[in-house]
Amino acid sequence: MTKIVSLQELIAGHIHEGQTLALEGFTHLIPFAAGHEIIRQGIQNLTLIRMTPDLIYDQLIGVGLVKKIVFSWGGNPGVGSLYRLRDAIEKGIPQPLEWEEHSHAAMACAYQAGASGLPFGILRGYTGTDLAKENPAYIKWVDCPFTGEKLAAIKAINPDVTIIHAQQADKKGNVKIWGITGVQKEAAYAAKKVLVTVEEVVDELDKTYQGIYIPHWLVAGITKVPGGAHPSYAMGYSQRNNQFYKSWDGISKDMSRFQEWIETQVMNKTQDA
Amino acid sequence: MDYTKDEMMIITASQMLGNGEVCFVGIGLPSTACNLARITHAPDIVLIYESGTIDTKPEVLPLSIGDDILAATASSVVSVPEIFSYWLQAGKVDIGFLGGAQIDKYGNINSTVIGSYKNPKVRLPGAGGAPEIAANAKKTYVIMRQTKRAFVDQVDFITSVGYLRGGDERRKSGISGEGPQVIITDLGILEPHAISKEFMLTSIHPGVTLEEIRDNTQWNLKISPDLKTTKAPPKAYLEALRGLQNRTELAHSQTMP
Numbered sequence: 001m002t003k004i005v006s007l008q009e010l011i012a013g014h015i016h017e018g019q020t021l022a023l024e025g026f027t028h029l030i031p032f033a034a035g036h037e038i039i040r041q042g043i044q045n046l047t048l049i050r051m052t053p054d055l056i057y058d059q060l061i062g063v064g065l066v067k068k069i070v071f072s073w074g075g076n077p078g079v080g081s082l083y084r085l086r087d088a089i090e091k092g093i094p095q096p097l098e099w100e101e102h103s104h105a106a107m108a109c110a111y112q113a114g115a116s117g118l119p120f121g122i123l124r125g126y127t128g129t130d131l132a133k134e135n136p137a138y139i140k141w142v143d144c145p146f147t148g149e150k151l152a153a154i155k156a157i158n159p160d161v162t163i164i165h166a167q168q169a170d171k172k173g174n175v176k177i178w179g180i181t182g183v184q185k186e187a188a189y190a191a192k193k194v195l196v197t198v199e200e201v202v203d204e205l206d207k208t209y210q211g212i213y214i215p216h217w218l219v220a221g222i223t224k225v226p227g228g229a230h231p232s233y234a235m236g237y238s239q240r241n242n243q244f245y246k247s248w249d250g251i252s253k254d255m256s257r258f259q260e261w262i263e264t265q266v267m268n269k270t271q272d273a
Numbered sequence: 274m275d276y277t278k279d280e281m282m283i284i285t286a287s288q289m290l291g292n293g294e295v296c297f298v299g300i301g302l303p304s305t306a307c308n309l310a311r312i313t314h315a316p317d318i319v320l321i322y323e324s325g326t327i328d329t330k331p332e333v334l335p336l337s338i339g340d341d342i343l344a345a346t347a348s349s350v351v352s353v354p355e356i357f358s359y360w361l362q363a364g365k366v367d368i369g370f371l372g373g374a375q376i377d378k379y380g381n382i383n384s385t386v387i388g389s390y391k392n393p394k395v396r397l398p399g400a401g402g403a404p405e406i407a408a409n410a411k412k413t414y415v416i417m418r419q420t421k422r423a424f425v426d427q428v429d430f431i432t433s434v435g436y437l438r439g440g441d442e443r444r445k446s447g448i449s450g451e452g453p454q455v456i457i458t459d460l461g462i463l464e465p466h467a468i469s470k471e472f473m474l475t476s477i478h479p480g481v482t483l484e485e486i487r488d489n490t491q492w493n494l495k496i497s498p499d500l501k502t503t504k505a506p507p508k509a510y511l512e513a514l515r516g517l518q519n520r521t522e523l524a525h526s527q528t529m530p
Binding site: 073074076086102131149150215239 | 324326336337338354358391398432436525
């Protein structure tokens, strides 16, 4: 049976209310199209994990589908705030938002632990910080059994489903990513299930570039969505739309402009392109 | 040649970076200062961004930490876990260059919240890579515009450690890097006292008054007995900086298909 399905089938078949999802991609290859399909299908009560929530989680939070976020830097890169995220945390609009918060290094460590099947990751960091003081449920301290050094222990992250956008998949479902690879490998390997949207389905994967390879037996479903990372980008296929990231500031700040944008750019479309 | 306060700050910061140093670069002002150093006196400076791009040489400034231009001009691109573990945590970074929303007299930085953590008045973006840069880079430099709101006696939230409550508290708590060596602002240069680690004014930019500096600092800022006047920015640096910013603005205003 082919794993290559429509975007509607990919999300409807695997994403359910109340799940814990990671839509990863460190600035590069952010799976916007998959996120927009979740918005169209109105899947509620989600816990969303991403190092940088970015515009895609601002949108999912703004439409009221998110119960909790797990993150390490929640801004609009180089621009400023994510206003839907801020409104949810500061004012409970459109609904209160729980959060779990890390530093980048600690969150990468938590994904690595998850991918390695370990209960926690070890980090030299967090000493003296208030993030550690405020969040003892997932940041604790251990003594190194060899040197006695006090190190931070970060609870592992294991999403129910990780969704990533990749440059290529072959017909069997093997996936290839190159350029900035962020934590996609760790997020994918830590998850119970992996879904992928791709720029291109090819007969044979490009071997020119070094990068991440995810074998077909770890991938539950694939959809071809050219431009599916827009306004983020896919190296070799598109460029980051910095102009849109700047214009999001005004859209996100104003609830009526935000709702109109969601209506025209997400709800009234069947698939991003 | 006339210049702005921001130009004074960025050029002063860039001149502190040595050729060949390995710098872990924050986005915004740090990225501007580091790239200016690279295109002027420090062509062999190694710039590392937390997106995993190593030895990157962008011809325009990136808007985000993961812009395509950083990957396209890097010697190598590694994963996020690798950049933080093998590079930063393992002590391979000379200078961590940071900005922030709020800083206190001991160089602790807040980029998390204004108000209480659980019920914040203003929710700021959060930590990103800063806590481990502040802890694990051999040294850190900080660049921030000096305002009363930003330069406070004690930060609302310690996102990234400076000298904690001063003296040798940082060293005693086992943090590996030496900590913030300097805060470069649009008004002057602040450096920590050798014993107390309280930041004091060691250099004032040309045309700035002590009164203006005190008005923009919440704590009772001490003035170094050897207070200097910062050298005005050289013409070559001003031209290089303006060229870089013009190229950047042009690149970021283009609408992609």
